[in-house]
Amino acid sequence: MPTKQAGVKKGIRDVSNDVISNVTIEEVEAAVEATDNYGSENAMITRCLKKYPANTDPDLVAMKIGLIDITNSTHLSLHKSKISMAELANKIALIPNIDERISEGDPDVVNAIARSNGKINLFSFASKYCCYHNRNLYEKDDYSILDSVLKDYLPHYFDDVTKGQIQKWRDTFNYKAYNDYITRKLDELEITLEYRKRKFDHFVWYQNRLRNNS
Numbered sequence: 001m002p003t004k005q006a007g008v009k010k011g012i013r014d015v016s017n018d019v020i021s022n023v024t025i026e027e028v029e030a031a032v033e034a035t036d037n038y039g040s041e042n043a044m045i046t047r048c049l050k051k052y053p054a055n056t057d058p059d060l061v062a063m064k065i066g067l068i069d070i071t072n073s074t075h076l077s078l079h080k081s082k083i084s085m086a087e088l089a090n091k092i093a094l095i096p097n098i099d100e101r102i103s104e105g106d107p108d109v110v111n112a113i114a115r116s117n118g119k120i121n122l123f124s125f126a127s128k129y130c131c132y133h134n135r136n137l138y139e140k141d142d143y144s145i146l147d148s149v150l151k152d153y154l155p156h157y158f159d160d161v162t163k164g165q166i167q168k169w170r171d172t173f174n175y176k177a178y179n180d181y182i183t184r185k186l187d188e189l190e191i192t193l194e195y196r197k198r199k200f201d202h203f204v205w206y207q208n209r210l211r212n213n214s
């Protein structure tokens with residue numbers, strides 16, 4: 001077990017022994033695939049997206065929202081007073097050229113979904129919705145996921161970003177800045193793996209999923 005450093009905040013895992021490299025990311029990816037739920041759920045998501053690829057029918061969009069919400073614990077049901085499933089599905093289905101744009105990695109699609117109806121910021125869910133379509137359906141790696149684990153732990157891996165900066169990107173719907181940051185850090189680390197953004201997300205999540213219990 002890593003020795004806790006004096007500067008490590010209570011409740012936040014000490015990441016000083018985490019080496020980020022092609023080898024370690026692949027090792028963690030194998031561990032993620034071997035978990036009880038991820039491998040089978042990811043395969044199910046892939047089958048569903050390939051069977052229903054378009055995002056223009058609100059009923060089918062609602063089905064995919066529910067699948068991604070449940071498997072990724074985005075807890076959309078907690079926000080029903082601010083946006084309903086029907087409203088969110090319709091908002092997504094009305095985004096112009098959404099399928100072509102997701103296939104090309106357009107960052108503005110994340111912002112459009114995140115803004116939803118203006119009553120709630122769905123940045124985390126939006127990044128996951130676009131990422132799954134781009135990766136599992138189109139077999140690309142254009143989108144980086146942003147959730148609470150990434151927001152909490154990126155500043156512990158990199159000294160040129162703060163939790164406040166990440167929150168600012170979220171609050172101002174500047175997904176491109178966040179996504180470009182992840183791209184730049186992976187370049188600096190010389191991470192050359194296929195699907196490196198998705199695997200880096202898995203690396204940070206898996207290493208820190210239990211927070212301070214590792």
